[in-house]
Amino acid sequence: MLDDQHNDNAPEEGDYELDREIFGPVRNALAAEDGPALLAILDPLHAADIADLVEQLPEDERDTFVRLYGDKFDGEVLSELDERLREDVVHAMEPAVLAEAVRVLETDDVVDLIEDLDDPQTEAVLEALDDDDRVVVEQSLSYPEESAGRLMQRELVVAPDHWNVGQTIDFLRSQDDLPEQFYHVILVDPRMRPTGYVTLGRLMGSAREVPLTDITEESFRTIPVLQDEGEVAYAFNQYHLISAPVVDADERLVGVITIDDAMAILDEEHEEDILRLAGVDEESSLSDKIVDTTKRRFPWLAVNLVTSILASLVIAQFDEVIAQFVALAVLMPIVASMGGNAGTQSLTVAVRAIATKDLTSANLWRVIWREAAVGLVNGIIFAVVMGVVGVIWFSTPLLGVVIAVAMVVNLVIAGLAGVIIPVVLDRMDIDPALASGAFVTTVTDVVGFFAFLGLAAVLLI
Amino acid sequence: MLDDQHNDNAPEEGDYELDREIFGPVRNALAAEDGPALLAILDPLHAADIADLVEQLPEDERDTFVRLYGDKFDGEVLSELDERLREDVVHAMEPAVLAEAVRVLETDDVVDLIEDLDDPQTEAVLEALDDDDRVVVEQSLSYPEESAGRLMQRELVVAPDHWNVGQTIDFLRSQDDLPEQFYHVILVDPRMRPTGYVTLGRLMGSAREVPLTDITEESFRTIPVLQDEGEVAYAFNQYHLISAPVVDADERLVGVITIDDAMAILDEEHEEDILRLAGVDEESSLSDKIVDTTKRRFPWLAVNLVTSILASLVIAQFDEVIAQFVALAVLMPIVASMGGNAGTQSLTVAVRAIATKDLTSANLWRVIWREAAVGLVNGIIFAVVMGVVGVIWFSTPLLGVVIAVAMVVNLVIAGLAGVIIPVVLDRMDIDPALASGAFVTTVTDVVGFFAFLGLAAVLLI
Structure with a gap:
C-alpha cells in the first residue's frame, strides 16, 4: 500500500516547500530588529509564501515581523494569511499602513479580506477605500456569507449580443480601464441579461464580420447570486467553467466569478470535509493558540x-x-x-x-x-x-x-x-x-x- | 456542531444534483430499447451530467445504454466517465464509433482518456487519430504517469519577447488555427525558453507600441515537465496561476497547463487523501462491482x-x-x-x-x-x-x-x-x-x- 508514485520529495521534480534555509536569516533579522535585512530576504518571495512564512513563525516573532515589515505589508500578503492570524496582524498594523495595503486590492479580495475581521477593523478598512470601491464592497457584503455574491467580482467586460467580432475588438481596444484579468466577453441583451460568452482567444481567431453569437461557448451557464459557494465550486469543476456570469433574481448580470476563486473554494470545502470527518470542528490551523x-x-x-x-x-x-x-x-x-x-x-x-x-x-x-x-x-x-x-x-x-x-x-x-x-x-x-x-x-x-x-x-x- | 450555512438543499440556491425525474424516462427508454427517445432526453444535458447518469445506472442497463446511445457517445462523455466504467464502455463500443468519438477531443483529453485503458484499447484509440495528433499523444504518453508532461496541452500561442502589442495582435489576427481556449501569450527567447507571459485582456487593453515585456504578469512561473501533478496543482492554488508554461530540462517550452486541469487534479488528490485517511485504498467509486x-x-x-x-x-x-x-x-x-x-x-x-x-x-x-x-x-x-x-x-x-x-x-x-x-x-x-x-x-x-x-x-x- 506504499505509494512511490507520489514521491513529492524527489528533488528533480521540484518542490514548493518553503526553503528551510530562509527561516534562519529571517529569524536572525527579527532578533536583530533589522528591517532592511528582512526586506531584502523577502523581496523575491511571492505574497503567498510570505504569508506561509509568517504563519510558521513563533508568536512573539510574528509581532516583531509585523513591526519591521511595516508598510511593506501589502494587501496581497494579508489576503493570503490565515483568518485568525490576519486579525492579529491587522490589529497590529497602523491605520495608515492598513489603508495603503488594502487600496491596491481588487474589490473581491477586499471583501474576502474583511469579512472575517471584527467590526472596528472592518470600519477601518472601509474608510481607507475610495468612495467607488467602498460602495462596491458594501454591496458585496450585503449578500449572505458563503454566497456567490461574496465571491464575484464587479469588474465586467460586456458586449451587446448583436455585435460582431470587429465591433467588439474595436470597443475593447478603445477602453482604457479594462480589468487586468478577464477571459471572456459576456454577451448581454438590452435588459442586461447574459445570453452567452465568447473567449478572448476565439475572438482573436475570428474574422471581423463574424457575429458574436456564432462563436459563443457551449459551456455557458449563469450562477444565481445567492447560490452557496460550495455549489459554485462544484459547477466550475463539473462543467469545466473558466468564468461564469452571476445573475440576480431577474436574470440580470451583477458580476462574474472566475475559476481561480472557485478553485480556492473547492480547496477550502475539501479541507473542511477532511477535518470534519476526523472530528475537528471549524477551520483549524497550525498557528492557532x-x-x-x-x-x-x-x-x-x-x-x-x-x-x-x-x-x-x-x-x-x-x-x-x-x-x-x-x-x-x-x-x-x-x-x-x-x-x-x-x-x-x-x-x-x-x-x-x-x-x-x-x-x-x-x-x-x-x-x-x-x-x-x-x-x-x-x-x-x-x-x-x-x-x-x-x-x-x-x-x-x-x-x-x-x-x-x-x-x-x-x-x-x-x-x-x-x-x-x-x-x-x-x-x-x-x-x-x-x-x-x-x-x-x-x-x-x-x-x-x-x-x-x-x-x-x-x-x- | 450542525451547520446551517451549508444547506445545499435550499431550493432557492440552485442545485446541480441530477434531476431525479430524469431517471424514470431514461430507464423507460432503456427498457423499451427506444434509442430516439433516449437521445431526446439526453440532448440538453452536459457531457459531465450524462456521464454521471451512466454511472448511476444498474450494470445491465448500462450495456443497453451504450448500445442505444451508440455513435452519440462522444469523446467528452467518455472523458467524464469513471476510469473503471470507461474501460467497460470503450470495450462495448464499436471501433468505428470509438474512433469518431476520440477524434473531436483535444490531445490532452485523449491522453487522459487512454492512459487508463488496456493495451488493445489504447491501440484502437491511437489508430483512430490523425497522424499529427497521434504523434503528440504518443509524446505525452512518453512522460511518467501523473507528471506535468501528461497533463499539459501542446497547443501553444507564443510570441518573441522583443515584440510589441501591435505586432502580437496582428500576428494573432492573421492565424487561422488558434487554440479555442487560451488565456495567455507566452513570451519566448530565440531558444524557445519562456521569459514571461501576457494575458489576452492586458494585450487588448494596451496601446500598439507598448513592448510585451512591459505588460507581463508578475505571477509568471514555469513548471518542469517531470513535476508531479500534485505539486502542479499546489502551485496553481498557491500562486493563483491561470496557465503556466511547461519546460523541459533545458528550460525550453514544451507545453502549457491550464487551471481547469489543475483544479481537476486538486480535486482528485483531495479525494484520494480523504479516502486514504479512512483506509480505502485507490480510487473508489460507487459504480464498482x-x-x-x-x-x-x-x-x-x-x-x-x-x-x-x-x-x-x-x-x-x-x-x-x-x-x-x-x-x-x-x-x-x-x-x-x-x-x-x-x-x-x-x-x-x-x-x-x-x-x-x-x-x-x-x-x-x-x-x-x-x-x-x-x-x-x-x-x-x-x-x-x-x-x-x-x-x-x-x-x-x-x-x-x-x-x-x-x-x-x-x-x-x-x-x-x-x-x-x-x-x-x-x-x-x-x-x-x-x-x-x-x-x-x-x-x-x-x-x-x-x-x-x-x-x-x-x-x-
Whole structure:
C-alpha cells in the first residue's frame, strides 16, 4: 500500500516547500530588529509564501515581523494569511499602513479580506477605500456569507449580443480601464441579461464580420447570486467553467466569478470535509493558540466520551459472563474495532459520493445493498481468520464460533450504517461529514459488543 | 456542531444534483430499447451530467445504454466517465464509433482518456487519430504517469519577447488555427525558453507600441515537465496561476497547463487523501462491482485486525486483574477509544498541514509541543469527568484515579503520535495519509490498555 508514485520529495521534480534555509536569516533579522535585512530576504518571495512564512513563525516573532515589515505589508500578503492570524496582524498594523495595503486590492479580495475581521477593523478598512470601491464592497457584503455574491467580482467586460467580432475588438481596444484579468466577453441583451460568452482567444481567431453569437461557448451557464459557494465550486469543476456570469433574481448580470476563486473554494470545502470527518470542528490551523485548539478538539471528544460510555453500558450487562470467561474481555475489542474501521470506510465513501452528487435516490438502494454485501464477504473472511485464532489461542472451539458470528454481524451492520446514516443526515440538512462518524462508531461499538458478549452468554454458559 | 450555512438543499440556491425525474424516462427508454427517445432526453444535458447518469445506472442497463446511445457517445462523455466504467464502455463500443468519438477531443483529453485503458484499447484509440495528433499523444504518453508532461496541452500561442502589442495582435489576427481556449501569450527567447507571459485582456487593453515585456504578469512561473501533478496543482492554488508554461530540462517550452486541469487534479488528490485517511485504498467509486470494492476495503481491515490483535495481547497480560475486577473490562474501551479519537484529530490536522506545506522543520517542534499540550488539557478535563463517573458507577475511588491517570497519559500520547508518525512517514517517502491511521490507533490502543490495566494492577491489587 506504499505509494512511490507520489514521491513529492524527489528533488528533480521540484518542490514548493518553503526553503528551510530562509527561516534562519529571517529569524536572525527579527532578533536583530533589522528591517532592511528582512526586506531584502523577502523581496523575491511571492505574497503567498510570505504569508506561509509568517504563519510558521513563533508568536512573539510574528509581532516583531509585523513591526519591521511595516508598510511593506501589502494587501496581497494579508489576503493570503490565515483568518485568525490576519486579525492579529491587522490589529497590529497602523491605520495608515492598513489603508495603503488594502487600496491596491481588487474589490473581491477586499471583501474576502474583511469579512472575517471584527467590526472596528472592518470600519477601518472601509474608510481607507475610495468612495467607488467602498460602495462596491458594501454591496458585496450585503449578500449572505458563503454566497456567490461574496465571491464575484464587479469588474465586467460586456458586449451587446448583436455585435460582431470587429465591433467588439474595436470597443475593447478603445477602453482604457479594462480589468487586468478577464477571459471572456459576456454577451448581454438590452435588459442586461447574459445570453452567452465568447473567449478572448476565439475572438482573436475570428474574422471581423463574424457575429458574436456564432462563436459563443457551449459551456455557458449563469450562477444565481445567492447560490452557496460550495455549489459554485462544484459547477466550475463539473462543467469545466473558466468564468461564469452571476445573475440576480431577474436574470440580470451583477458580476462574474472566475475559476481561480472557485478553485480556492473547492480547496477550502475539501479541507473542511477532511477535518470534519476526523472530528475537528471549524477551520483549524497550525498557528492557532493552544487554548483555541483545545476548544476546537473538545466537542468531538465529548461526543465520543458519551458514545463510548454507551458501549461500556452494553459491556456492563455482561459482567458476569466476562468474570467467568476473561478471554471475552481480551477478544471483544477486536470485533468492535473491525466494525468501526469498516463503518468508517463505508461512511467516507458515502459522504464523498453525497458531496459529488454521485449518491442519489436513483442508486441509493443499490449502494446500500452493495455495502451490505461487501461487509458480508469481508466479514466471512475475517470471521474464519478470527475463529481460527480464537480456537488456537484459547482452545475453546465455541469461542471461535462466537467471535466469527459476531464479526460477520458487525461488518454487515457497519456497511449498512456507513451508508444509511450519512444519507439520513443529509436529508435532514445536517452535514454528513460532521456527524456521521459519531453515529456510525456508536452503532458498530454497541452492535459489536452486544453481538459478541450476547452470543457468548448464550453459547458458552 | 450542525451547520446551517451549508444547506445545499435550499431550493432557492440552485442545485446541480441530477434531476431525479430524469431517471424514470431514461430507464423507460432503456427498457423499451427506444434509442430516439433516449437521445431526446439526453440532448440538453452536459457531457459531465450524462456521464454521471451512466454511472448511476444498474450494470445491465448500462450495456443497453451504450448500445442505444451508440455513435452519440462522444469523446467528452467518455472523458467524464469513471476510469473503471470507461474501460467497460470503450470495450462495448464499436471501433468505428470509438474512433469518431476520440477524434473531436483535444490531445490532452485523449491522453487522459487512454492512459487508463488496456493495451488493445489504447491501440484502437491511437489508430483512430490523425497522424499529427497521434504523434503528440504518443509524446505525452512518453512522460511518467501523473507528471506535468501528461497533463499539459501542446497547443501553444507564443510570441518573441522583443515584440510589441501591435505586432502580437496582428500576428494573432492573421492565424487561422488558434487554440479555442487560451488565456495567455507566452513570451519566448530565440531558444524557445519562456521569459514571461501576457494575458489576452492586458494585450487588448494596451496601446500598439507598448513592448510585451512591459505588460507581463508578475505571477509568471514555469513548471518542469517531470513535476508531479500534485505539486502542479499546489502551485496553481498557491500562486493563483491561470496557465503556466511547461519546460523541459533545458528550460525550453514544451507545453502549457491550464487551471481547469489543475483544479481537476486538486480535486482528485483531495479525494484520494480523504479516502486514504479512512483506509480505502485507490480510487473508489460507487459504480464498482462488489468484488472490486471488497478487495479495495480488505487490506486496511487486515492491517486493523493485526493491530487489534496486538492490543488484545496487551489485555491478555492482565487477565487475572480483569478476572478480579470486571469493572476494568467495562471501562477499558473508553480510554482506548478517547485516545483513538484524539489521535485521529491530531493526525488529520498534521497530514493536511504536510500536504499544504504548512508543517515544516521550522515549526515542527512547536507543533509537537502544542499537540502534547492540547492532549494534556483535554486529558485532564476528561480525566476528571471519567474519574467521577468511575467512582459513582463502581463505588471504588481508586478505579476513578486509575481511569483518570490513564486518560491523561493516553491523550498526551495520542497528540504526540498524531504529529510524529505522519512526519516520520513523510520523511520516509510513505504517504502519511495512507499509513498514519493504523500506526496511531495501534499506539493509542496499546498505550490506553497498558496504562489503564497496568495502573489497575499496581493500585487495585
